[in-house]
Amino acid sequence: MELTVPVKDGEVWAEDTGGEGLPLVLLHPGVGDSRIWDTIMPRLTERHRVIRYDTRGFGRSAPPTAQFSQAADLLAVLDHFDVDRAVLVASSMGGATALNLAVDVPARVAGLALFCPGVTGARELESPELIAQVGELGQAGDLEGLVALGLRTWGAAGTGDDAEAAAQLRAAVPGWLTTFGKQVPDADAYDRLGQVAAPCLLALGELDQAEVVRVNEAMAERIPGCRLVRLPGVDHFPSLRAPDRVAELTLELYDSVR
Secondary structure (H helix, E strand, C coil): CEEEEEECCEEEEEEECCCCCCCEEEECCCCCCHHHHCCCHHHHHCCCCEEEECCCCCCCCCCCCCCECHHHHHHHHHHHCCCCCEEEEEECHHHHHHHHHHHHCHHHEEEEEEECCCCCCCHHHCCHHHHHHHHHHHHCCCHHHHHHHHHHHHCCCCCCCCHHHHHHHHHHHHHHHHHCCCECCCCCCHHHHHHCCCCEEEEEECCCCHHHHHHHHHHHHHCCCCEEEEECCCCCCHHHHCHHHHHHHHHHHHHHHC
């Protein structure tokens, strides 16, 4: 079932496969939209209810018209579908949102499957130079320049014609540009990861940016009982590079929660 879900001062596109039991909620990265999960959806929906959505400005969701919080939007989606608790499956930007909810509203998070996750408050992940480059290319309306920048930055595993990753970046670029200045940063979570109570798996891509790898390693150390998995040959697009492994790890985490 596809529909639009009301959020504060806006709405987002969402999909709910239906079914009973603890749902899996998929949170996409900033380098793509919810279609980045297409590669693993069949494996997940065989036995489980799966909910996914596009954050504001990404994919099939309208750009924001007012300031908004990613964590507040996630809560709105959960409330709309009457989900009291969920296993969150999240990548990059989505990982930061999932961790904010896990720290601030732990009763709503039954488990965390994190793939190359971001986290609010990790200064090493901030890159003023990269933001400036995106701004310059965005002002010039250079979509392909932004896609090329994204591939250079996050697509180290790609060789030659990297069509899938490029398509995801083309879908993501409007979100980068339309949310700038409207997304309110959620509270820093990096120094509060010791408060995460839910079972957690964190998978990092060994070909990801060096600073992302370092922060992911530190995150796994800070989260109590976190299982750290290293994905060889994987960059910042884990569900494209190793879909079977991503699905397998997600289902393993789900089963451990049950």
